Amino acid sequence: MSLNIVVLAKQVPDTRNVGKDAMKADGTINRAALPAIFNPEDLNALEQALQLKDAHPGSKITLVTMGLPRSAEMVRESLYRGGDDGVVLTDRPLGGADTLATSYSLAQTIRHLDKVDIIVGGRQAIDGDTAQVGPQIAEKLGLPQVTYAESVKVEDGIATIKRRIENGFETVTCPLPLVVTVNGSADACRPRNAKLIQKYKYAVTPSEKAQLSQERQRLVESRPYLNIREWGVADIEADPAQIGLKGSPTKVKTVVNVVFQAKESKTIEGSDEAQLEGLVQELIADHIIG
Amino acid sequence: MNDKNNLIVYCEIDDGRVADVSLELLTKGRTLATRLGVKLEALILGDKLDGVEQQVFPYGVDVVYKVEDERLYPYTSLPHSSVVINLFKEIEPQVCLMGATVIGRDLGPRVSSCLTSGLTADCTALEIGDHTDPITKTEYKDLLYQIRPAFGGNIVATIVNPEHRPQMATVREGVMKKEIFDANYKGEVVNLDADKYVDPASFVVKIIDREVEKSKVNIKNAPIIVAGGYGVGSKENFDMLFELADVLGGEVGASRAAVDAGFVEHERQIGQTGVTVRPKLYIACGISGQIQHVAGMNESSIIISINNDPNAPINSIADYVITGNLEDVIPKLIKYYKKNSK
Numbered sequence A: 001m002s003l004n005i006v007v008l009a010k011q012v013p014d015t016r017n018v019g020k021d022a023m024k025a026d027g028t029i030n031r032a033a034l035p036a037i038f039n040p041e042d043l044n045a046l047e048q049a050l051q052l053k054d055a056h057p058g059s060k061i062t063l064v065t066m067g068l069p070r071s072a073e074m075v076r077e078s079l080y081r082g083g084d085d086g087v088v089l090t091d092r093p094l095g096g097a098d099t100l101a102t103s104y105s106l107a108q109t110i111r112h113l114d115k116v117d118i119i120v121g122g123r124q125a126i127d128g129d130t131a132q133v134g135p136q137i138a139e140k141l142g143l144p145q146v147t148y149a150e151s152v153k154v155e156d157g158i159a160t161i162k163r164r165i166e167n168g169f170e171t172v173t174c175p176l177p178l179v180v181t182v183n184g185s186a187d188a189c190r191p192r193n194a195k196l197i198q199k200y201k202y203a204v205t206p207s208e209k210a211q212l213s214q215e216r217q218r219l220v221e222s223r224p225y226l227n228i229r230e231w232g233v234a235d236i237e238a239d240p241a242q243i244g245l246k247g248s249p250t251k252v253k254t255v256v257n258v259v260f261q262a263k264e265s266k267t268i269e270g271s272d273e274a275q276l277e278g279l280v281q282e283l284i285a286d287h288i289i290g
Numbered sequence B: 001m002n003d004k005n006n007l008i009v010y011c012e013i014d015d016g017r018v019a020d021v022s023l024e025l026l027t028k029g030r031t032l033a034t035r036l037g038v039k040l041e042a043l044i045l046g047d048k049l050d051g052v053e054q055q056v057f058p059y060g061v062d063v064v065y066k067v068e069d070e071r072l073y074p075y076t077s078l079p080h081s082s083v084v085i086n087l088f089k090e091i092e093p094q095v096c097l098m099g100a101t102v103i104g105r106d107l108g109p110r111v112s113s114c115l116t117s118g119l120t121a122d123c124t125a126l127e128i129g130d131h132t133d134p135i136t137k138t139e140y141k142d143l144l145y146q147i148r149p150a151f152g153g154n155i156v157a158t159i160v161n162p163e164h165r166p167q168m169a170t171v172r173e174g175v176m177k178k179e180i181f182d183a184n185y186k187g188e189v190v191n192l193d194a195d196k197y198v199d200p201a202s203f204v205v206k207i208i209d210r211e212v213e214k215s216k217v218n219i220k221n222a223p224i225i226v227a228g229g230y231g232v233g234s235k236e237n238f239d240m241l242f243e244l245a246d247v248l249g250g251e252v253g254a255s256r257a258a259v260d261a262g263f264v265e266h267e268r269q270i271g272q273t274g275v276t277v278r279p280k281l282y283i284a285c286g287i288s289g290q291i292q293h294v295a296g297m298n299e300s301s302i303i304i305s306i307n308n309d310p311n312a313p314i315n316s317i318a319d320y321v322i323t324g325n326l327e328d329v330i331p332k333l334i335k336y337y338k339k340n341s342k
């Protein structure tokens, strides 16, 4: 049985490498200084989808992402690794969404796709580490959820999932359709495939297409698989009250720069053996160690 | 039914015992409930819950809601969320706290989605305070301030949910302190009928196998922690830290960068997305001291930083700063300790 698989993936600033230039002088974040990457655990989710496709030939993987127009890069990344198509959900009113407004918007998008058998996302996105969007989409679509997954198999319409729990593992079964969120410790995503890069390198959304030369636009038009869907609020028939900043129950009250209460500290040169020994003796005398 | 608008803690059960993280939240919840002038409630779901209320009353719990049913243990998402959602529709709590555990982070979002109430994950502090909407100028009294580091740790954000109830937050184990409120405190027990709160159709996920083992790493209670960061450079170099921890009678901890690099296992991660620790001695080796890390260790009594960058942020909160390469410094510390300790 072939499967209709949706992969949820977010383009995120690479917060793992926040350098000193990430903060502007006025204390706000300099997003431009951070490279935008494929959220790491979403790559693990994509790999699980690809393994399902390997096991169930004829399956189709649709990548769904909400973000800036340049999130089309996410869809191409998926196509290069074996995905089939994708939707970029991008529209001004969607901005400023918290996890609840995000999950509503993504759930609406999924409702406008062909019948879906399984939705796989990452456990959490590194820009917020909230891990909320997966379960919230499941709730919105009235589907069961299995979080913290390490591996996903499907047989006869039933998913068998190994998941990580506090201090151990659990194996669960659940009939399709369902939502699964995948851990970073699951199998790493396979690399891009050279043939697929050749095939899809000109895959574009309509707004990207408009930037291309006439000739290339014609090429894209002649090959349906090079057209990435780009949807806005109207396409997903979203309730304006439930999207963006307005649809977000959580509000950021204040944001402050972090300043630590500096302590009076004693500095010791690592090369100064007498001082090092003195420190050890002091700690022993104070019963901190020993 | 009972009165509304209280503060409720979803309590996790492990082998008949209420999890530490839940007791920590009850301790915090007691303070917040007193400040708000409302009751502190505990919600306990599971099997064989005889007398479990005795475990939570000393933390100042006024009402314990108990739902006992063998199908409710071990935890599965849908049945637990249906109980919580149905109960919350009746008792309309103003605040709900859960552990930022595998369970709390599976359950919380599902509940918040159904009730359209905001949820803030991994808070490092919770307070009560007022809020004025910057645009509408509407004033709100006594909201829950959900405080957490954000965005690469360069900022700390205070989040509020002005319009939606309950205001929900998850907190990691160890972030709040667990403290008996009154050993003789007595509340009321409300037994709820599982059949009234759980839809039988919600038992779709079946657990077919479960392996749990007690964690071998116990950094949470270690009196001395030798923590390594990305600056340690390799798995092999971590052996030096294990040796130092071993001679001092401590445990090895790590920053997320060290864990991500595969130097040590995830259980040793300290910080906002790891464990929070308060040892009497914390030796930070090759750790720069980003807020997410510091949030999990800045209450240590004595902090020593070993770093080759004299301006590493961690140095500003350290009692002793040793500037130099950890490869040189650690063996010397081991040597001098062995020499001086007898």
Ligand SMILES: Cc1cc2nc3c(=O)[nH]c(=O)nc-3n(C[C@H](O)[C@H](O)[C@H](O)COP(=O)(O)OP(=O)(O)OC[C@H]3O[C@@H](n4cnc5c(N)ncnc54)[C@H](O)[C@@H]3O)c2cc1C
Pocket: A015, A016, A126, A127, A128, A129, B151, B152, B153, B228, B229, B230, B231, B232, B254, B255, B256, B257, B258, B269, B270, B271, B272, B273, B274, B275, B285, B286, B287, B288, B289, B290, B291, B292, B293, B296, B306, B307, B308, B309, B312, B324, B325, B326, B327
């Ligand atoms: C949402 C979120 C949650 C996070 N949660 C956590 C968390 O729970 N815990 C956590 O730790 N981090 C967390 N982080 C990551 C955090 O922001 C930092 O990236 C991380 O703590 C940095 O680790 P580090 O100090 O080991 O590495 P670096 O910042 O790379 O620092 C390495 C340090 O080693 C020093 N060094 C290098 N070589 C040597 C040597 N030979 N001898 C001595 N010193 C040397 C360097 O001078 C430097 O100061 C989180 C980030 C985000 C965005």
Ligand SMILES: Nc1ncnc2c1ncn2[C@@H]1O[C@H](COP(=O)(O)O)[C@@H](O)[C@H]1O
Pocket: A008, A009, A010, A011, A039, A041, A042, A045, A064, A065, A066, A067, A099, A102, A106, A120, A121, A122, A123, A124, A125, A126, A128, A129, A130, A131, A132, A133, A134
């Ligand atoms: N804007 C988005 N577009 C697509 N998927 C998303 C988006 N936000 C979150 N997700 C998915 O939900 C998971 C959890 O995100 P979070 O709740 O933000 O930690 C991510 O790993 C993604 O799979």
